[in-house]
Amino acid sequence: MYEILSKTKLNNDVEEMVxxxxxxxxxxxxxxxxxxRVDDEGERIPLTIAEYxxxxxxxxxxxxVVGFTTRKLSEKKAxxxxxxxxxxxxxxxxxHAHKRVIGIGGGVGAAPLYPQLRKLSEMGxxxxxxxxxxxxxxxxxxxxxxxxxxxIYITTDDGSYGMKGLVTxxxxxxxxGGNQYDEVIAIGPxxxxxxxxxxxxxxxxxxxxxxxxxxIDGTGMCGGCRVTIAGETKFACxxxxxxxxxxxxxxxxxxxxxxxxxxxxxxxxIGLGKV
Numbered sequence: 124m125y126e127i128l129s130k131t132k133l134n135n136d137v138e139e140m141v142x143x144x145x146x147x148x149x150x151x152x153x154x155x156x157x158x159x160r161v162d163d164e165g166e167r168i169p170l171t172i173a174e175y176x177x178x179x180x181x182x183x184x185x186x187x188v189v190g191f192t193t194r195k196l197s198e199k200k201a202x203x204x205x206x207x208x209x210x211x212x213x214x215x216x217x218x219h220a221h222k223r224v225i226g227i228g229g230g231v232g233a234a235p236l237y238p239q240l241r242k243l244s245e246m247g248x249x250x251x252x253x254x255x256x257x258x259x260x261x262x263x264x265x266x267x268x269x270x271x272x273x274x275i276y277i278t279t280d281d282g283s284y285g286m287k288g289l290v291t292x293x294x295x296x297x298x299x300g301g302n303q304y305d306e307v308i309a310i311g312p313x314x315x316x317x318x319x320x321x322x323x324x325x326x327x328x329x330x331x332x333x334x335x336x337x338x339i340d341g342t343g344m345c346g347g348c349r350v351t352i353a354g355e356t357k358f359a360c361x362x363x364x365x366x367x368x369x370x371x372x373x374x375x376x377x378x379x380x381x382x383x384x385x386x387x388x389x390x391x392x393i394g395l396g397k398v
Contacts (some may be wrong), residue, residue, distance in 0.1 A: 124204040133263045145180030153238035154216030158341045160207040161195045169338045171235035185234035212341045221305035225251040229311020233264045236310045244271040259284035320368035330368035334359045
């Protein structure tokens with residue numbers, strides 16, 4: 124059993140938990156993830172590691188309360204326990220000490236982006252950031268990013284905060300305005316990462332994205348997280364989750380991500396007592 128040390132609401136739909144998991148914390152690196160079960164009868168879900176402290180033996184996870192299991196997780200309080208917390212899984216991000224990098228975080232994608240950009244900053248790389256969301260209330264971790272990012276740009280779909288528009292609008296403005304970047308690291312909804320990658324391909328700008336497809340075991344045995352990269356089948360849990368954004372078959376991945384929507388909605392209705 125793994126103790127929940129603290130729980131914080133970042134907005135109406137997104138929460139952060141700090142879990143006591145010393146064996147996991149001891150080996151964590153940016154880009155990796157964990158798989159947890161809320162209780163002994165629960166399903167396994169992957170969540171990216173947002174922060175970790177090997178000395179204190181803690182791991183922070185940030186999740187959006189959107190499905191049956193994340194709703195169950197959200198019901199837990201500090202001082203309570205979750206059944207399983209396995210990790211770190213996946214390959215650590217290959218970070219290069221570039222001169223200048225820009226990160227792009229869409230919604231909850233800001234969480235896995237945070238440790239990568241922080242590490243780059245510690246390596247001496249100048250880091251800029253674009254945070255995007257539907258509205259102001261959905262922007263997360265801005266103050267934490269401000270401790271090491273040189274420039275932060277905010278975009279919202281409704282214009283309630285920062286620039287009204289998409290992250291791609293701001294990226295295009297920056298690049299065509301003369302800003303030079305060695306790499307783009309984009310993490311967020313698949314559609315966002317797809318269009319960021321299409322844009323950066325026009326500029327021949329190296330782009331890394333982080334994929335979170337359907338996962339079950341997290342060790343590459345089940346094949347549920349298969350993705351097509353440069354025409355080859357890869358498994359996000361062991362070959363990723365980070366990949367070259369210009370080599371991904373996003374359309375195939377988007378289709379696969381929607382395969383279990385009916386079942387997920389049914390599970391949520393049962394959990395809410397509506398069936």
